[in-house]
Each structure stands twice: as C-alpha cells, then as structure tokens.
Amino acid sequence: MSSFGRIFRISTFGESHCAGVGVVVDGVPSRMSLSAADIQTQLDRRRPGGNKLGTERNEADQVQILSGIENGLTLGTPIGMLVNNKDQRPGDYGSMSQVPRPSHADYTYQQKYGIHASSGGGRSSARETIGRVAAGAIAENYLLEEYGIEIVAWVSSVGIHDSDNVDMETLTRAQVDDNEIRCPDSRAAEKMTAEIVAAREAKDSVGGVVSCVCRNLPAGLGEPVFDRLEAKLAHAMLSLPATKGFEIGSGFSGAGMRGSSHNDPFVKKGEGLGTSTNNSGGVQGGISNGEPVYFRVAFKPPATIGQEQQTVDYSGKETVLEAKGRHDPCVVPRAVPIVETMAALVLADLVLIQKMRI
Amino acid sequence: MSSFGRIFRISTFGESHCAGVGVVVDGVPSRMSLSAADIQTQLDRRRPGGNKLGTERNEADQVQILSGIENGLTLGTPIGMLVNNKDQRPGDYGSMSQVPRPSHADYTYQQKYGIHASSGGGRSSARETIGRVAAGAIAENYLLEEYGIEIVAWVSSVGIHDSDNVDMETLTRAQVDDNEIRCPDSRAAEKMTAEIVAAREAKDSVGGVVSCVCRNLPAGLGEPVFDRLEAKLAHAMLSLPATKGFEIGSGFSGAGMRGSSHNDPFVKKGEGLGTSTNNSGGVQGGISNGEPVYFRVAFKPPATIGQEQQTVDYSGKETVLEAKGRHDPCVVPRAVPIVETMAALVLADLVLIQKMRI
Amino acid sequence: MSSFGRIFRISTFGESHCAGVGVVVDGVPSRMSLSAADIQTQLDRRRPGGNKLGTERNEADQVQILSGIENGLTLGTPIGMLVNNKDQRPGDYGSMSQVPRPSHADYTYQQKYGIHASSGGGRSSARETIGRVAAGAIAENYLLEEYGIEIVAWVSSVGIHDSDNVDMETLTRAQVDDNEIRCPDSRAAEKMTAEIVAAREAKDSVGGVVSCVCRNLPAGLGEPVFDRLEAKLAHAMLSLPATKGFEIGSGFSGAGMRGSSHNDPFVKKGEGLGTSTNNSGGVQGGISNGEPVYFRVAFKPPATIGQEQQTVDYSGKETVLEAKGRHDPCVVPRAVPIVETMAALVLADLVLIQKMRI
C-alpha cells in the first residue's frame, strides 16, 4: 500500500523519527545516465529553507544511492535511496500526548493501527515525500532525455490571492524559483508573501493552490477507463498530505460552461493535429492529445498552528491545545517540487506502458 | 488496465457496438444474499430515460448474472455479469468518419492504438459504465448490510446554477430521485431544468457538478500514503467520462482559509470522538475518522452538440462537423448513480483491506 | 485473485453449473487479426472427446466473443469471451451431499468460504480452464505472428510409462494429436493407452506428466528476481487443477549432477551466442537465453473414482463414498492444450514487458 505505479514503481518507507526515509524505485530503464546530483537538486528544492516564509529548521537531506547505478549508468535494477533522519529519538510512551491534534492524523492512525508513532506525523508527515521526490527526479530525468517532456509547477494562489499572469507555454523552473513564494507573477507574489507573514504573525496558517503544466507529451498516454491520465494524476496529487482538490483543464469552471464554447476544435499543427483551445487540459477520453497537460491542486492550511485550540483528549475530556515551536504557516511553496514529482511519476509509468503498444 | 480495486476488484469489458458490455467482480465476500433485482435497480437509475431532459433512446439494459451466485447467495467466486447491446452492428470502414469529433476520444484512441471502434465512443462511451454500476450495486449491498454505510449522490449544479439547500446528514435517494434533475433542492432544480432545456434548444450542451456523501463509515479506512481515501476517490471519480475535477471536504475553497477556522476540533460523540466541524470531509491523514465523507465531481458539458463546429479532418483539412440525431444535453442527472457506484467500489475495497488489521 | 498476468492479463469467471464460464483478456495488442475460429481450435482440443479414453460427455463449448474485436481486428480494448454451460441447474441445498469427496476441494472450499457450489467442483473444476484456453489462444496467436514463437506440449508419461523418443526441436502439434493419448512416441502411447484402459476397468484413475517446449523465444524474457521466467511458468502450471510438480531443464535430475557436466557452454550460433547443451532449459538467471525453454508438469490421478472409498462425512461419521456416472480416468491428454495455454499467457506477458526495455 506504500507503492505507486505499475511499471515505473516506487515503494517509500520511513516516518519522522526513525533512522531514515527512503524509496526503492523499480522499473527504471537501463543505461540512463544518472548521478546523485541529479536527484539532490529536487530534494534541495523541497527542503524547508531558512527564509522568512518556511520553517527555520535546516535539514541537510543528503541522498545516498544504495543500488541500481554503476559508473553513472542505471543498471535496470531497483534503485534504493536513503536519507538519514537527523533526530532519531522517538518519544517514549510515558510522555506521549494524550490529545489528538485537530485535523492531524493522530486520531485516525490510532483508529486504524491501534498504535501511532510517538511523535511527528508518522507516514503522513511531509518527510515521507523525500522518498517520492528522490524517485521523481529519476522519472523527470528519463522523461526529459527520452521525450523532451518538461514539467513546471508554481504557486497560483495563497489564501484568497490568485496569480493571473503566467504563460504556461514558456514558464521555466528558474522563473518559478525567482521568488521565495514560487509564484512567477511577481505582483501576486507580493500579496501572497504578505498573507503568509500575516498568518504567521497571527500564529495561524494559510492554504493555497499549486498549478502545474506538462509540456511535450506525445499523444497516446493514459488508458481509456480506470487509468485515465487525469485519474492517475488526481490519485497522485490527492496522495500528497494536506491536499483537498484536483482539477484538470477547465476543471470546476468547465462545469459551468456550454459545450459550444468548451469543445476544443482541431487544427493542423505541424505534421499532425492540435487543438485551437485547450479546455480539455491536454487529455481527451483519458488519453493525452499532444497539447500541454495542466492541472491545479488545492492545499488546505497546515493543521499545526500556534493559537490555542479548544478540543478533547482521547478519553473525550475537554482541553486546550497549543502547538510549541516554529511551524510552516503555508506549505505551497515547498509543495511545488512535490507536485512536479508526482506528475513525473505518473507520466514515466504511462510512457513505459505505452511503449508496449508501439 | 481495465481493472479497478485491489481486493474487491472489477474488470469491465465492452464498447458501444459489440455484443455486450459487462464486468467480472472478484473478491466479493461469500454468503451474501444477492439477486439480479438488487443490481437492476441501480442499472435502471443510470439508464437514459425517456424524459425531456435525457436522450430518448430507451435501452432496456437487463443484467444477466453469469456466475458466482447460487440459490441467491454469493459463493465467494467471481461474479460475471453481462448486458447485451441492442445494436451490435459496427460501422464498416468504408463509411467511417474521417473527422475526429472535437473533445471526443476519436483522435486520441487513434493515436494510442492505431485503430478505433468504427462508431460510438469505444471504451470512453458512457455505455462502459454499465459494468461499473452492476458491480457497484454489489459493493453497496455489502457496505449497507455489513456496516450500515449509506452513499447518496445528487446534482449540486448545472451550468451556473447551484443548489444550496441540501442536508447531507439525512438526504435519501428517494429525495434525490424526486425530480428528473436529481437535485433535492427543488428551487434550484427548476433553474437547472430550465438551463438544460435552453441548452437543448440552442443545440448545445451544459456541464454540472455531482455531490456525494458517504455516511456511517467506520474510522480507519484508507491507507496513509498512496492509497489515501481521498486519493482513491479522486482516482475513481476522474476515471468517469467527462469529469474535470474532484474536491473533498472544504476542497478548493479550503485553500483560501486560515488554519484556525479550517481545523476541525474534536468533541466527544457517543462512546468515541467526533469533530464539531467537518472541513476535512471525514478524512484526516488519508484515513476516515468516522464523520461523513463528502465530495464533489465536476462534469464538462457533453462534447456532442447539434451546432455546427469548425474543425479539421485527420489529414488536417478544414471542415464543418454537425452531429446527427438526439444527444443528451447534460449528463449529470444520469451521473448520480455512477458516482455512487465508484464511491461504493472504493469503500468496499478499503473496508476489506482494513478487515485484515482488526 | 482470479486474475493472472501483469500486462497481458486475464480474469476468468464461472463454475460448473452457473450460466456460463468465460474470461476477460486485457492488454491484448491492437490491430492483430483474430477470429472466433482461432480460439475455437484450442477449445476443441481441450474438450472432453467421445473416445474410449476420455469421458463420454460431449460439450459443444462454442465460444462467443463479446467485445474487443471489430471486423476481425483487435481494438486494444478488453476481449470478453463466454461459453455457455449446457446444464445450469445447481443442486438444491436439501439434497446436497454431506460427504466431502476425498482429495477434492469440497472440504477446503467449505473451510474457506463457509459455502460451496452445490454440485461439481466449483472453481476447481476443469471447466474453469475454458476461459484460460480461450485467452491462451489469443496469446499464442500474438506470439506466433510477432515472434514466430511455437509452443508444443505432449504427454510424456502416464502412470509408470514414460516416452523417451521425442525430438523437441521439431515436434509439432499435428504429431502430438496423431494419437488419442497425445504422446508422439507411438510405442509409449500404446502402453499408456493400455494403462488408462486398465485403470478405467478397475474403476480407478491414473496420473501422468505433460512436457512442453517453447521455441524461438528471443533472449531477454523474464525478470531477474521474483518474476523469473521459470517462476512464472511454475506459478502458471501449478495453478492448474490436479498438478503436483514442475521442473524446468534438467529439473530434479539436475540436482544430482556435478556442475562440470550441468553447465551449458556457450557456442557461436548464427549472429549471436547459443549453448551446446541445454540443461538450463533455456533460462539463465531467470531470463531466456534464446535456446528452447522446456519443462514438465506432474498431474496426480483424478480424485473421482468409481471404487468405494472409506471416508467420513462433514460431521465426522464414517461412511462409504462411491462416485456415480462416468469419469475421466486420466486427465493428461486433455491437459496438453491447457499447459500450452498457460505457457502462452506467461510468455505474452513477458514479451510485452520486455518491449518497454528496447
């Protein structure tokens, strides 16, 4: 249940305070050049920074490649990767909190397993995504080398502030990383930054939306029924902590439209066909049509806040909870590379599956 | 790739003009009472009716149970089910259209397989969902008998018209089916009906949103990482034809909120814990917490419209396309039982998986 | 659990006395020419004949193709196939036997499911293999067309009588089918026939061994660890009713050899390499090496015999069981096409998986 993908398949392991977190990546094509540096770049992008927006923890998160690569080339065998946890001391049960944190997974883990990790968020911790990002970097590397596929995500809203000035056709990661908020629309970025600072000052947190575009996909990716491209993407995105929604192409606003304006007419593009509009989001009948695939992912405000919260303990007794320490008031800037990762994992899998048909 | 579910697992087959459509349902618990009538009820709800809103085709869609049931009891073995197609004549290649229909799957199927069914929507046709609905009726039966789980979906918007007067705690299918639009808010239903009629008169189509609530779920369903309950639901819903978005609980609007108002405080409920609000949509850390699970699914306007559309043929030559015959101007009323079906399939699978942990 | 294969994937359904038995075949490559006659040929080979060796039942077993094929070409979508059962009347519970038949699955089904089909062998019945054979015929068709792969099985022993005069390099199905026993060594076939006749006259049954060779496999099929070619074949063969053993290449006799005589030295063959001996059975490190893959499958004597058997009923009370009617005293002649089928299903899956690597 901790695996994702059919052919390009990852299995992650690890929680907050165990020895380490990592991943086994199976199904990676052989003879692809790959180095630890290729992987470290994305890991560094997802790392909590030392800036005013994120938490002040500074985790090095240095990846160690355990297998599957020799002399800089993939062998076609599983690639094991490990990132050690700095703080491996689990809490002891005596001091373990008797109060499940509201909108955290403490209570549901306890209901599911009859036990939960004594501190941290267990497998629901953002730390679990390290394994995904390490694997996703390999997928991205493959997609780019073999097909020229580019995946770029960015912050398109924080709280009620939206960006509206982004060119999906040309957007680059360098442009996204140009500011800390990872919103390439600099005017919107300013408002978003102010919102995050305000939330922090109010000992509160704030949600947001990450958008993502995948360019240069060949037509034909995705399966017609249960493994439609958008279904796989939705699954991938909603498997990320704190996500509440997914939409592709016209999305929920498309539900308000008439067919005559929603349909994407075909036009001649180069040697083949394209569409003159892209309300479909690059997917028709669950299969890529060669146009850019773009989608949006909603993230709720982080559940950990400094304010006092009225709640009850496991026995049902009323109590007040107040989080200690410093916490990230908004996850969406850090979520950007994680969204790219999940898109890359989906596409690498579908590209390999489609290879069987050609 | 035409299978869904890990333990309660379905495999569908069939397209528009072959001999029939159907499903094999594996992993059904044994000794459950089950009759063809149990299944036919939901099949009849998804059938295109003869009313002024839907198409006027009248397909009987009588289910035939092929295996897995004896003397009204399930044997624990796979249940095969078949619904014959009335019109089995595929078009012949000579007359096959040279024009891929805009926002249909003709073009992408051709790109993927190098061939596509000579008429109809192939596996992307709504007709494929017959197998799902037949299987979903079995899942619903199990969930209700064993856990008292109730799943009710309804139309919450058509075009720009939303309903806002629905009590998710008590809503029944009878209330939903009380009008043709399947919107239990009768004032909204009137506006929605008018919108559909207007779209039809304009030889156009219109989109909408289906909402769904699942009640009486035990806490503990869903897996913490890739198979989070919301991820499985999102996958299931986006695997339906014409869907463009999914949101659970607060959804996209939750992305605009602060944590202090989004968090769901715990309160004592009966012997255990509940939450006083339900922005989480009944899921925390990917696992059900015992509160109602509710979500929304966006459907685009149907691609088939009577209006002329400017497009190109496979060779890239400009042409005008005009759909013949009568077509459904809005799919959301018929999508209601299909959304319920997919929710039931997800929950039956997760319930069985969780049984291993107890 | 009723599915087999990762990409070329089948899901069978049906038991002895339900409406029918069948299969859904997913992952079949598109644009392959395929007719019902292609499938019927193998179904006819597995059918109980009217000869003196098999049972005298004569089941027509006419296959109906439900989906996935149009105008004689595969669409790439799931192919559903159905064979109706002639006798659909399940026994009623009142008259259901209270005595589990020795070495049949009655008792274990009852333990597993708390219920079992009121007559016949349920899913353990040989009738379940109809779905497999129909699917296997498609796999064979693909393997032969695309790669020239030939699969030929034959009876290599009945009781204590072995054949020793078979040329695996040239053996054809026509040669195998030349006698009723399906042993191409005619002298051995005579002894085998006599043994079967003797067993029948003694109201007894007799076991045997089916051997199989797969020729013209490309090198590179099979995965190095859990999905080694021989592991998949062993899984496939031991999934057949009445099987007790599997060996590939030198098999159990190889365990008695020294490495110096067991190793297969490489030699130049055509443009590439081959081996001068083939104790490996065409597989090294779990992966095909281009030499013929050959293996043997042991079948126990059928459990249904006309002799009286001392046993107990479900309550533990001693009783005597005596089977009514006519039963097949030896299954191996009919098992020949079924063994070929399972080999074809394994190879089609591995061929498609390997296509992703090229």
Next chain:
Amino acid sequence: MSSFGRIFRISTFGESHCAGVGVVVDGVPSRMSLSAADIQTQLDRRRPGGNKLGTERNEADQVQILSGIENGLTLGTPIGMLVNNKDQRPGDYGSMSQVPRPSHADYTYQQKYGIHASSGGGRSSARETIGRVAAGAIAENYLLEEYGIEIVAWVSSVGIHDSDNVDMETLTRAQVDDNEIRCPDSRAAEKMTAEIVAAREAKDSVGGVVSCVCRNLPAGLGEPVFDRLEAKLAHAMLSLPATKGFEIGSGFSGAGMRGSSHNDPFVKKGEGLGTSTNNSGGVQGGISNGEPVYFRVAFKPPATIGQEQQTVDYSGKETVLEAKGRHDPCVVPRAVPIVETMAALVLADLVLIQKMRI
C-alpha cells in the same frame, strides 16, 4: 518486478557490489513485537560460514532497521531494512570480462538490459536473498505468534545421496542445524558431506534438494484458481537462484500412482476433519486443509567451478574460462533458511488475505 506478495509485500534492492542490499516490507500488521535480533538470527543462518563446506568469506551482514518499528513494536507502516556491502568497488569497464560465464546470468542480463553489473551476479547473486530473509523473519514471527505456524526446511539430498529418515511431524530447526549439511538424517549427512568435499577437491560443484514442512496451518489458505497455495509456493521457490524444480505432496511420484491409493480419505481429527494419508501435501483445490504442507525444491550445482571450461566470448571467439578464488561447491545447506523465508512470505500473505473472509 522486484516485489513479491499482494498484502504482505516485499520489495528488495541491491546487487553484489553496490552500497548495500535491503528490502522494504509493506503490510506488516501493527503492534507486533519485533527486534533486530529476531531478524538477525535467520540472516546468520543464511550467511556463508567459515566451515569446510561453505565458502570461507565471512560477511557480517548486520541488519539495520530503518523504519516501521518503534520501541520494539511494529507501527503498521513499511519496515525498511539495510545490510551494507563490505566491498562496494564495482569493477571498471576496462577490465570487465569479455566472457559470459556458462550457466550464469551475464549473457542474459546483457541481452535484457544492454548492460550488466561489472562484477558479481547482479540481482541474480545469492546476496539479493539477504533482503528476502530479513523480510521472511518478520513473516515467520507473525505466523508463529498469531497461528503457531512452524516452518522447517532441511537438506534432503546432495547429488545422488538422499535422506530417508526424517519425521516431518516433529522436526525442529535445532535438529536441522545439528550438522553443517543441515540434514537431520545423520547417516545421510555423512554421505552428503563426503560428496561435497569430493566435489570441492575435483574443483567441481554439486546440486541437491531442500525439503520443507509447514505445520499448524489453518484450513482455508490459498485461492482457488491462479493463486492456489501450491502455485504461490512454486512461484516463490522457483524465484530463488539455481532452482530447477518444485513438487508438493506426492509430487512427480504421484503422477505414477492410481487414484485409489493417491486419494487421502477423510477421518475425524479433534473437533474437525483431517486426512489419514497426505499425498495432497496439505492442499486440496489449491487451499490448505489443515494437514502439514510439505514440498521439495531442486537446486542445480553452482555454475561457478574451478575447472577449466571451454566456451566463447561475447564476440563468439572460443576461449577457456577458469574461475578464480574459492567458491561454494554446494548451495543447499545455505538455501535451507531461504526456502523457509519464501514459504513464510507466501503464508503470511495468504493468512492476511484469508482474514478478510472471516
């Protein structure tokens, strides 16, 4: 493709000369007591010893638990485990052998992946089994604690020398480990030892058979069709390096029997039923019947021998190959815990799947 199991699921990684070998174990029940020592015991049993029979390498193989366990209890989350490789220096391509070793995987890996690890056996190396054994120890722990299931394997033949004096009902691992050959029949063990010594002196190797018994299984394990208990066991065993055959219960000798003597009559045992003989090997219709499950696995002689071998290089040019260093002349004593491991992995998976039915 490097994963095994449906619910209790392992994914192994690592080859001979990378950083390490290991495994991720998913689906482990929560709240089970588990320590590194529990796992190390079986790892030590599989380790090449320093005795006269095995190789003289002494690899410490100390397991590091990375995740999934806290304060000595399983969390229900994936358990990552790692064993570092002592010698991590892969060979460089310049010096890489141009000669594929006969009956090794060098040639087939090259055909499959277009590359292979520059030294050692890659994923076909016995070293890959470390991850399996670590995972299997967890499975055994669970089976013993929850069901009292005992799994004991032993060497039943080396070369042409068989043991015939083993009581499967009472055999213990302590008895098996009483001599270096792991054959509890001490007279046979002496002959086996002499055979191994003789093979070593002749710079040769020798094969053998490992037998295994699984006791105290509940009735009802295994699925009726593709995942029959014997099919899963056969798959598991044939996935081990150097295996050539598998038989359960009467096995190949059962193929020579008449049904009247092969059938296992039912008798009253305690509160339920058992059988008076056990030719079935504890399985009927693919499902355990409560009697001991026993089976045999054939291992070929190791391909690496000190003698000169006439072969060809990758270009087809004739050459002579002579292995350097000391090699294990017989793998079966070390294979004993590995066979137990694979049996435990199969049974843990089937036990969990059956839990859903009760």
